[in-house]
Amino acid sequence: MTTIRIPGLIDAHVHLREPGYTHKEDFYTGTAAALAGGVTAVLDMPNTVPPTDTPERFAEKAALAAAKAVCDVGLFVGATTDQLDAYLPIAQHACGLKIYVSETFGSLRIEDLGLLHRFFRSWSEVAGGGWQVAGGDPVLPSPQSPVPNPRSPIAVHAEELMLPVCLNLSHLYNVPLHIVHVTRRSEIELIRRAKEQGYPVTCEVTPHHLFLSSDDLPRLGSRGDMRPKLASPDDVAALWENLAVVDIFATDHAPHTLTEKALPKPPPGVPGVETLLPLLLTAVHDGRLELDDILRRCVENPRRIYGVPDQPDTFVDVDVDARYELSDASQHTKAGWTPFAGQFVFGKVEKVTLRGQPVYDGDRILAEPGSGKVLFQAV
Numbered sequence: 001m002t003t004i005r006i007p008g009l010i011d012a013h014v015h016l017r018e019p020g021y022t023h024k025e026d027f028y029t030g031t032a033a034a035l036a037g038g039v040t041a042v043l044d045m046p047n048t049v050p051p052t053d054t055p056e057r058f059a060e061k062a063a064l065a066a067a068k069a070v071c072d073v074g075l076f077v078g079a080t081t082d083q084l085d086a087y088l089p090i091a092q093h094a095c096g097l098k099i100y101v102s103e104t105f106g107s108l109r110i111e112d113l114g115l116l117h118r119f120f121r122s123w124s125e126v127a128g129g130g131w132q133v134a135g136g137d138p139v140l141p142s143p144q145s146p147v148p149n150p151r152s153p154i155a156v157h158a159e160e161l162m163l164p165v166c167l168n169l170s171h172l173y174n175v176p177l178h179i180v181h182v183t184r185r186s187e188i189e190l191i192r193r194a195k196e197q198g199y200p201v202t203c204e205v206t207p208h209h210l211f212l213s214s215d216d217l218p219r220l221g222s223r224g225d226m227r228p229k230l231a232s233p234d235d236v237a238a239l240w241e242n243l244a245v246v247d248i249f250a251t252d253h254a255p256h257t258l259t260e261k262a263l264p265k266p267p268p269g270v271p272g273v274e275t276l277l278p279l280l281l282t283a284v285h286d287g288r289l290e291l292d293d294i295l296r297r298c299v300e301n302p303r304r305i306y307g308v309p310d311q312p313d314t315f316v317d318v319d320v321d322a323r324y325e326l327s328d329a330s331q332h333t334k335a336g337w338t339p340f341a342g343q344f345v346f347g348k349v350e351k352v353t354l355r356g357q358p359v360y361d362g363d364r365i366l367a368e369p370g371s372g373k374v375l376f377q378a379v
């Protein structure tokens with residue numbers, strides 16, 4: 001047994017489903033699952049019902065999170081076609097603007113260049129006006145920045161040809177762009193090139209796109225269906241070859257019930273927030289990653305890119321030698337399953353401490369609902 005102490009992880013891409021889909025997840029169950037996985041802050045996506053696209057809807061969601069969350073939660077606003085620019089007055093209280101440019105779950109997809117152009121231009125005006133580029137290196141916000149968020153990026157789900165469209169818009173407006181869940185060789189290589197050219201771009205990769213491929217689909221069935229889809233083994237190899245280009249590991253925790261996953265047209269998405277750390281620690285055990293690779297991508301870079309404030313006296317004690325089998329039954333997510341069920345992993349979270357308080361004891365959630373903070377709210 002070797003217990004190490006690491007900072008609480010930040011999962012910069014989760015869907016906690018509230019309001020509208022609380023049969024899949026809610027702010028309590030989703031943040032409880034986060035704590036069980038050693039994650040003490042999550043950034044929640046706007047594709048709820050209603051979507052998070054006006055100041056009123058943002059305030060309603062923030063109130064729900066404030067009442068129920070057991071870890072800290074930052075909230076994205078979402079670009080929608082029927083509430084154009086309505087979110088702009090609260091841009092600096094969001095962790096970022098999410099634009100769904102490619103196929104996704106829900107109704108937030110935007111494919112029109114005129115609209116995309118407008119979203120990039122208006123965000124660049126309200127959300128800090130982009131990065132100053134000094135010697136080719138983007139100057140990112142400091143984790144100590146006072147709230148609200150001074151430099152929230154645009155986060156895009158942009159696959160295939162939509163990727164260069166978004167890269168160019170962010171370059172033209174010098175607005176920080178974060179590419180979520182990159183999966184293909186062509187995409188990661190293009191992002192590498194854009195970074196070399198000084199574009200204000202960062203990107204993330206999920207554990208399922210690192211550890212699974214289209215070869216796993218026959219075994220997984222609809223449990224392996226998410227957007228972007230699982231990619232080819234060559235695409236997966238490209239993500240590993242270009243790890244230096246990957247700024248963040250985030251899960252895209254997208255819970256749907258097993259009943260929904262058994263429908264003829266199952267919704268895409270898989271839970272993941274509580275398997276992030278053991279999967280990555282298993283890669284450390286196997287010599288494919290170093291611990292520092294995890295901490296940079298799950299703590300330091302999410303803080304810099306999204307301006308997530310420091311969490312004092314917050315840490316995770318994890319036994320990196322403990323080997324166990326992931327199972328549906330042991331998951332805290334309301335969805336109650338994981339695409340990694342049956343897989344043996346290393347790294348058992350034994351204790352989580354948030355702001356000096358024990359919040360998870362390796363078995364039970366100790367934190368009271370509402371003890372998590374909603375980020376970027378104080379003025």
Ligand code: NCD
Nearest residue numbers: 015104105226227254268269
């Ligand atoms: C996500 C969801 O279910 O909200 N699904 C998914 O397959 N990733 C939406 C998304 O992130 O595109």
Ligand code: ZN
Nearest residue numbers: 013045252254
């Ligand atoms: Zn997502």
